Amino acid sequence: MRIDILTVMPELLESPFKHSIMKRAIEKGLVDVHIHNIRDYSQDKHKKTDDYAFSGEAGMVMTIQPIDSLITKLKNERNYDTIIYTSPDGKRLDQKLANSLSTLENIMILCGHYKGIDQRIRDFLIDMEISIGDYVLSGGELAAAVISDSIIRLIPGVLSDETSALSDSFQDDLLAPPVYTRPAEYKGMKVPDILLSGNTKAIENWKLEQSLERTKRLRPDLLK
Numbered sequence: 081m082r083i084d085i086l087t088v089m090p091e092l093l094e095s096p097f098k099h100s101i102m103k104r105a106i107e108k109g110l111v112d113v114h115i116h117n118i119r120d121y122s123q124d125k126h127k128k129t130d131d132y133a134f135s136g137e138a139g140m141v142m143t144i145q146p147i148d149s150l151i152t153k154l155k156n157e158r159n160y161d162t163i164i165y166t167s168p169d170g171k172r173l174d175q176k177l178a179n180s181l182s183t184l185e186n187i188m189i190l191c192g193h194y195k196g197i198d199q200r201i202r203d204f205l206i207d208m209e210i211s212i213g214d215y216v217l218s219g220g221e222l223a224a225a226v227i228s229d230s231i232i233r234l235i236p237g238v239l240s241d242e243t244s245a246l247s248d249s250f251q252d253d254l255l256a257p258p259v260y261t262r263p264a265e266y267k268g269m270k271v272p273d274i275l276l277s278g279n280t281k282a283i284e285n286w287k288l289e290q291s292l293e294r295t296k297r298l299r300p301d302l303l304k
């Protein structure tokens with residue numbers, strides 16, 4: 081899979097891909113992440129990428145030319161399955177959406193900034209708009225990192241224990257059961273006996289019960 085991220089603040093995306101699972105996925109060659117600075121494609125003599133809103137609202141709006149030039153250049157190089165714009169009014173990211181995006185070959189993610197982007201970009205250049213939640217961020221960069229992380233960990237071979245993505249919360253509309261590690265007892269706080277019993281079948285049943293109980297208590301909407 082290849083992910084191209086389009087931003088005016090590439091520095092904001094330096095760290096997320098340099099650590100942990102995303103770093104390993106890139107090193108293993110399972111995903112290719114390219115960060116593009118929209119500013120490099122501005123034909124303005126000061127390399128401007130934003131301008132005042134026609135409606136007179138406070139705040140700057142990202143202009144269409146540099147974004148169009150960059151998207152056109154990338155589209156000339158390869159086919160993209162989808163071009164995503166990160167937006168608070170987009171489709172809410174969930175595990176189901178992450179699963180379906182993880183099967184794609186090439187995706188582009190456009191990060192907005194300031195007051196947002198010229199509506200014509202959304203109308204004519206974008207295929208899909210994704211929100212990471214009902215709150216407003218200063219820019220789409222953190223959202224692009226969240227979207228990428230949720231997708232990349234699902235690519236086969238990325239997680240060393242392949243089943244571990246399957247047992248995560250939401251994969252089967254259930255929250256994950258609690259997990260424990262050593263020591264079995266700490267300051268009087270004990271790990272449930274069943275986990276020390278060695279009885280695999282009983283442990284599996286316990287995990288399912290815990291998942292169901294947690295989901296009922298915390299996210300009853302998932303059980304519907």
Ligand code: SAH
Nearest residue numbers: 166167168192196211212216217219220223
């Ligand atoms: N004025 C816009 C918000 C602009 S915030 C509005 O009210 O809808 C600046 C940029 O941050 C947006 O263009 C978008 O790319 C990104 N962003 C903000 N909140 C986001 C969210 N919840 N999910 C995804 N991207 C978001």
